[in-house]
Amino acid sequence: MLRTRTHYGLTAATLAGLMLVTAACGGTTRGDADDSGGAEAAGEADPNAEIPEGLAISYLPKQLNNPYFTYANTGGEEAAEELKGEYKEVGPSEANASSQVSYINTLSQQGSDVIVIAANDPDAVCSSLQQAQQAGSVIVTYDSDTGKDCRDVFINQATAEDIATTQVEMIAEQIGGEGEIAFLSATPNATNQNAWLELMEEELAKDEYADIEVVDTVYGNDDDQKSFNEMQGLLQTHPDLKGVVSPTTVGLAAAARYLSSSDYKGDVTLTGLGTPNQMKEYVEDGTVEEFALWDPKNMAYLAGYAGASLSAGRITGAEGETFEAGRLGEYEVGADGEIVLGPPTVFNEDNIDDYDF
């Protein structure tokens, strides 16, 4: 008994020792000033620099086997082919915060010239991206940005303003410029969603939309069933409702599913942000006339050109620089290294079959 007790003592001492090791003296609190490990963009841009053949352009999506990125990266492959580069797509099978780090390290170790990444966690990947930069890789973020110290440029799929105006234009046109409308959003605290809702309200406050009234905003939490129920609730509470805007793909698809089998079909307009594959059947059966989203393929395509231009030294990522992006034409680098893809693409009966995502 005595022996075992000493050993418990030993174990406890080990544990206590463990704690003390980490508890060094002093105190580092949030208020303390601190240096950040950011890398500075340097050098002069040479717009006429040649893009060398055989650039290794690697795409690191949030996760592999995600239809959105699989489709998007066909654009990356297209860009790499046109640039005579070597295209590669790697990534984790789970979209975890830190799961991309080992892939970044691997790409850096392989000497990839351009790393195009959609960050699962803007912070977790930062230091490994900076290390890759120091080792000579150009970092382009697409779809989901990191901090601006962690990459050279960010391909912004669409500005919040463009997303808001496009949706307002669609709903206004489809309901004939007057009547009650409502929003079906994701979660009440989703930053993106709230920014878009606010901008849409601002847009709707303009004189040309004076006859349109927003009567309700409901939240489907990006849950299919909840969104379905919320849509049902909306239509029952507001019998005069003319239209619903759902700026979330989950919400839009669920709302369309409800609408297509309800008596309101044809009377109530539904639009928002959605993917062509999810919405195809509802466009074909007339539930939804048109909806919008950026074209992820063009986003990845633009990222490839931006990365190659950076790698070749045509641009440095500074504001105001311009570069050619193949079939998409000329683009300009905005503030904080952001390159905006352009206004969202509107999908309807005529073009929906051209997209697969």
Place this chain on the structure above:
Amino acid sequence: MAPDVTTPPAGGTALPPRPAGQRSVLQRVLATRESSVIGALLVSILAASLLVDGFASGRNSGFLILDIAAIALIALPMTLVIVTGEIDLSVASTLGLTSAVMGQLWVIGLPLETIAVLCLVLGALLGAVNGLLVTVAGLPSLAVTIGTMAMYRGLAYVILGDQAVADFPFSWTGGATARLSGTPIPWIALLIIVLAVVFGLLLHATPFGRSLYAIGSNDEAARFSGIPVLRTKLVLFIASGTVASLAGVFWTLQYGSARADNAFGLELSVVAAVLLGGVSIFGGKGALLGVLGGVLLLGTIRNALQLADVSSDMLSIVTGTLLVVSVVLPNAIERVRARRRTAEPPS
């Protein structure tokens, strides 16, 4: 694998194998599971160095070590837990909860030094909850820790939601991944080695350690022979929780991001590494050296295959197969041996 290779039958397979007592010390060492794991590790390192571009570099080994650091830390107490025939599946959630708490405490303005200590205390408490449910309530640890796995992860989301706290000072985040001066080896490797020695000595060189094997082999018999089974298990769960929290503090600083979903699913990698290292899931068998070999082997294979552009799906298949083989093969060998033994003519 090793056992068959190292005891070549003198005159063909028809002869019965020599009784264990006649084998030399070297043969017995070579016949252990951990030596086959270490052997497999050396072979994969050699093969990867020769075949995979960019594998054999200091920079890459630094990446590799950082990749497996959390798994290696958590695997140490996990080995002791599994040797006693129990399991702790809540470790990754403990890590996530620690990370969330760490972020929240940082936001309210506590100094990081205090936070680190509080996090370890939290880990000990979370481990104690597991331990008490297993010992006092007498529930199977598999059920208990599946429950707390969900519970701790849920708590983490309650505390931090899907937000991230990421404004930790660079002196700490950069410090977490800092290399030992003049080498490409991250300092965390030192901490892993120190803790491995501590846990290794505890398991292999103390009566406490021997009592773990006794408990794992036969819980009842151990109790009757005077081993405080319940208290021992409680201590192990507390150790497991504490080290998981230590890994949580490190993880948060390593990635510079406190999030509720940090290390989601990591418990499976830890258990896989421990089993691959030759620890029996039924308890009573295993060595810490083998587990370290298992962690490194999984890390090496993953790193090398990634560098060789093998897709992540293929990677899961390879590591999964390896695990199944490592569990099935020794069993199969054991069965063949048993059959031979029974087939032995009476002398």
